[in-house]
Amino acid sequence: MSTNHPDAVPGPPADPHYGAPGPSRGASNPSWLGQVRATNYHPAPGYSNGPFSGMMPPAPARQGTSAGVLGLVIGGGVLAFFSLFLVLPFLLANTGSTGFIIGFVASLIPLAAVLLAVHVIDRWEPEPRRLLLFAFTWGAAVSIAVTLLIQPFFALMFPYSGEADFQAFMATVQAPVVEEFAKSLGLLLLLLLARKHFDGPVDGVVFAFTVAGGFAFTENILYFGRAIAESSSPGPDLVQMFFLRGVMSPFAHAIFTATTGLIMGLAARRWHGGVSVGAFFVGLIPAMFLHNRWNSMGQGFLVDYLLIQIPIFLLAVSCIFLLRVAENRLTRQRLLEYCAAGWFTITEVNMLATARGRREAIRWANSYHRGPHMKSLVKAATQLAFTRQRILSGRDITAHQADELQQLQHIVALRAAVVG
Incomplete structure (x- = not known):
């Protein structure tokens, strides 16, 4: 920083929307991320060149939360609260109290990895914590509840001939479609109601990772807890399940949903309500496809993991x-x-x-x-x-x-x- 005395700092603009000539319009596009149409280019506001008066302009009053963001946070909190009345009984019924507690603790480890990734990605321009909290609670509670409510009706659409066919359908079709839709609904609400904070692909990835991290956290409680509740050898089965989900694939859900967030963030650069909603549906396609590919790995799991999933992660x-x-x-x-x-x-x-x-x-x-x-x-x-x-x-x-x-x-x- 300059070490000049504060009195040398330029004062506020005399004519706020009259700017000194800035870089040429052709030079205003430093990367593909911030393309600017020539017709939209405005010079930066200028400042008065006279000596600074020494009267420090007051810092702006803290702006209140916009109505959209306030409604999003309150509404999300209410939805998350009521979702727990569906999600918690479902988890306890499948895991038992012991399995739930152990599963909860074990699920904190892959969750920490995802949230650390969110912190690293979001470090340059941090998103408001209240919106990250909304994204997490949406993923951990609301999207789980939406999935539980939709999947029975979705299952009725498939005329299966046996249990094996039904399980394959649920894993490779129902889970990718319903879960990605439920998770990404939170992204759509963020884009529509908090568009000031969701205006680029990095924001989309950050919010998507946070939503998906919450979803995977709750889902891991189910899988880890069920490995204990339904197994005759709960210790080895829990270790195996933890290695599969907590070590080999802690970012699986995050990467699926991040494709939706990325596409929605790119659309947000050219804000238009219809375009953004359209980007939501377009973004679901790669997310559902990647989710389907992951759940479709069977006998050749290790080969697919090494040759397909690791390259996707990289x-x-x-x-x-x-x-x-x-x-x-x-x-x-x-x-x-x-x-x-x-x-x-x-x-x-x-x-x-x-x-x-x-x-x-x-x-x-x-x-x-x-x-x-x-x-x-x-x-x-x-x-x-x-x-x-x-x-x-x-x-x-x-x-x-x-x-x-x-x-x-x-x-x-x-x-x-x-x-x-």
């Missing part, structure tokens, strides 16, 4: 890595446009828009006991960059420009607090 990791790289480049490009308008220096952009720069900046700030301020500044700068991306995407321009001005004022205050 491909998913590669895609997530590329998404993170593209997100970093997008952040840098948008902050460079504020740099051209006078809000940041190029040194500050390099610190705020690169992982290495952030680490060094926070380390420096910690040495002066200003680490929390620097962390807030890093987070605020990232949010500002993505607010600008929403403006350039042509969605809700007026509302996002108002957010932009508040965020710029907040950044000025944070910047002054950091440099002391």
